[in-house]
Amino acid sequence: MSDEPAVVFITGTAGAGKTTFVRGFSDWMRTTGYDPAIVNLDPGLEGKELDPDVDIREWVRLADLQDEYGLGPNGAQIAAADMIALKVFEVKQALSELRADYVLIDTPGQIELFAFREASKAIVDALGGDRALLAFLFDPALARDPSGFVALLMLSATIEFRFRVPMVNVLAKADALTPDQLEAIVAWSDEPDRLREAVAAATPTPDVQLSTELFRAIEVMGPLTGLVPVSARERTGLDGFYRECQRIFAGGEDLEPSHEPTVE
Ligand SMILES: Nc1nc2c(ncn2[C@@H]2O[C@H](COP(=O)(O)OP(=O)(O)O)[C@@H](O)[C@H]2O)c(=O)[nH]1
Ligand SMILES: [Mg+2]
DSSP states (O other): OOSSSSSEEEESSSSSHHHHHHHHHHHHHHHHHHOEEEEEETTTOOSSSSOOOGGGGOOHHHHHHHHTTTHHHHHHHHHHHHHHHHHHHHHHHHHHHTTTTEEEEESSSSSSHHHTHHHHHHHHHHGGGGGEEEEEEEOOOTTSSHHHHHHHHHHHHHHHHHHHEEEEEEEEOOSSSHHHHHHHHHHHHHHHHHHHHHHHHSSSSOHHHHHHHHHHHHHHHHGGOOEEEOOOOOOSHHHHHHHHHHHHTTTTTOOOOOOOOOOO
């Protein structure tokens, strides 16, 4: 097995549940006998739910940028996105001292600041090397609606296309969905025909041309987009996410637990 750690970047739209996921999955890993390191790359992270081992706020803080340069919240976010890339070697150094074999990385609140800035590719390359994986969280607030689900599929594909690293699609906050909603969303991800029917039923006057072209793309992407339902709040589905990561990192081979599992 490689000496380089496996590095999982958690991405998703604002409020999709990235930070809560990093917290929930790292707790799950620890009680299961693994010892992940947590990196926070969100310069605007507030609250105490995450206790990162390496924290970008040590070098770049949103509030400081606003004060220092008289920037508004959006300007400060953009300035911060590029400054983070300049600090990536400090982050990498701090991380290598931890000697973790699994690293979970929380990314900035707004997806476009991570996915659509040139600097982010350098960050993924520097921290993940050839052992990087991106998790993309589907927010049920959007995913429960067929056209919202299509939009998230496209966004996920766009991010995969930009970064060219393996992706795992996650249906976050599964506890916020009814069993019927959950079943329907998972079916949409497995069977494009079910999604096509749902979109048609929800759209009284569909743009047939656009739908046809979009679904052609979705059918081609289909086998790549299997969705893993997870509730970070209720700690369900995290084992399924871990298995998916392992399938990618180690061809299914399990990591050696670093200590005995905690008995609950
Ligand atoms: N019901 C439910 N709510 C969640 C879950 N994960 C996150 N949330 C809520 O969703 C909101 C956004 O979560 P956060 O982790 O800050 O999202 P981020 O902006 O993507 O980092 C917060 O109010 C969380 O409490 C979950 O698994 N279930
Ligand atoms: Mg967050």
